[in-house]
Amino acid sequence: MSRSLALFAIGLVFGGGIGFVTAAGNGITFDGHDHADPAQHGGAEHHAEVAAHDHSAIVNVSAGPDAPGLDVAVTKDPMAGWNLRVTPQNFRFAPENASTEDRPGEGHAHVYINGTKLARLYGNWLHLSDLPTGKVEVKVSLNANSHSMLMVDGTPVEARITIDNP
Numbered sequence: 001m002s003r004s005l006a007l008f009a010i011g012l013v014f015g016g017g018i019g020f021v022t023a024a025g026n027g028i029t030f031d032g033h034d035h036a037d038p039a040q041h042g043g044a045e046h047h048a049e050v051a052a053h054d055h056s057a058i059v060n061v062s063a064g065p066d067a068p069g070l071d072v073a074v075t076k077d078p079m080a081g082w083n084l085r086v087t088p089q090n091f092r093f094a095p096e097n098a099s100t101e102d103r104p105g106e107g108h109a110h111v112y113i114n115g116t117k118l119a120r121l122y123g124n125w126l127h128l129s130d131l132p133t134g135k136v137e138v139k140v141s142l143n144a145n146s147h148s149m150l151m152v153d154g155t156p157v158e159a160r161i162t163i164d165n166p
Contacts, residue, residue: 057148059102066090067152068105072140072159074128081129082163084111086121086140091157094145095122102144112139131165138163 061067069089077083086109094106098120109121114137119126121140128138141158142150150157 057146058151059144059146059148060151060154061104063153066105068142068150068157069152070109070140070142070157070159072138072161074138074161074163077127081127082131082165084126084128084138084140086124086126088142091142091150093122093124097145098122099147100145102146102148107142107144107150110141110143112141113137115139131163133165136163136165137161 068091070091071087071089073085073087075083075085088109090105092106093108094103095108097103097106098108111118111121111126113128113131118128137160139158139160141156144150
């Protein structure tokens, strides 16, 4: 019986590893977003229009009074976890236009915890649970509808804050 359990556990480990490698090789990420699937990008027609969903692409705008900006604050939630407040300037969250062509002054945000992307954000608030203990860096970046990084005169529109999570 114990040999059967050991073989079962070994099968789970190898099966999970093969599944992970296969998924990663086909562009599937843990955020449920399949980079290889045109349907995840507004359909085949849209995929051809936007050229590609490229997280490394940028949309650069000139500095000035209408340039986008960003403030973030993190507060301890009285019950559990932390609450992230994102306050953009000259920028509108537009979830209805995600993965479509870029429009000036709209898009969404990406939230990173210690450099690892946690989520897309389509509004001003996000509850953060299960953060690692110790010093935790929370970074938020503004992104255009096409997921391109938004920059002002070559500087990413992002804000960082470090919290001490006991």
